């Protein structure tokens with residue numbers, strides 16, 4: 001069935017995620033790990049949308065490969081109005097992409113490997129508009145929340161103040177010049193006020209380098225910084241992960257994220273796992289400037305995902321057992 005739907009995926013990616021308009025120059029960027037049927041479907045969708053569309057296939061580069069693109073690839077990226085990225089090669093950080101964005105090039109990207117069903121269903125079978133409305137409504141609540149408490153049956157119990165902290169909605173859409181977004185969305189996030197964050201999170205979902213835990217890992221946090229990691233072998237590996245970074249800021253809590261996509265499933269793919277409706281992600285280390293937080297500069301970032309939990313905002317339940325509180329105007333996604 002999946003093979004029958006890549007054309008549908010491609011149309012939604014071009015139209016809804018990359019927001020391609022007739023007459024624009026669209027570069028579909030694939031690498032040697034990309035399924036060429038998907039890449040060609042996007043080429044066809046771009047042409048059908050009236051865009052001047054090219055498909056470029058580059059040799060796959062490892063995530064640790066900091067080599068810059070050659071002049072040919074760089075020119076293709078810089079010359080495009082919009083780039084639709086379909087490759088595991090991390091091209092967003094390359095100088096050519098950074099320069100292209102400064103000149104207005106939009107970047108919409110995904111990597112479907114390991115989350116194929118979600119890549120299709122997460123943009124084709126969801127109410128994208130409603131997800132964004134719900135995210136905005138949550139943002140209105142969070143920015144006024146003095147006491148946010150997150151608990152779970154496994155023992156999570158952590159609280160923090162979020163008042164005044166800007167809301168970031170990850171909608172997956174690259175509609176504005178110079179923007180870069182990864183799809184499918186949607187999630188809503190902010191940076192809790194760092195020195196108010198205290199408690200314990202019990203991680204039962206995704207941990208670095210992007211896999212599910214075998215057994216829950218308990219992470220103790222004091223004034224926004226990890227002070228203890230306990231559990232089985234996964235806890236040892238998580239401690240080793242932070243130690244290996246060599247960056248003391250790697251353990252600073254830098255964002256709080258709630259997934260809102262009802263068709264995402266916990267799978268071991270970090271992008272899909274953090275978008276599961278009601279999944280709670282805590283990010284550590286490098287903090288996006290848009291969060292307006294106080295975490296010092298850091299060269300690394302990682303995410304710890306709780307598959308479920310209860311979020312209370314100043315005593316009101318916002319989300320519990322992967323269901324949003326409809327009484328707060330958050331219905332329509334379940």
Ligand SMILES: [Fe+2]
Pocket residue numbers: 255282283284301302303
């Ligand atoms: Fe993160």
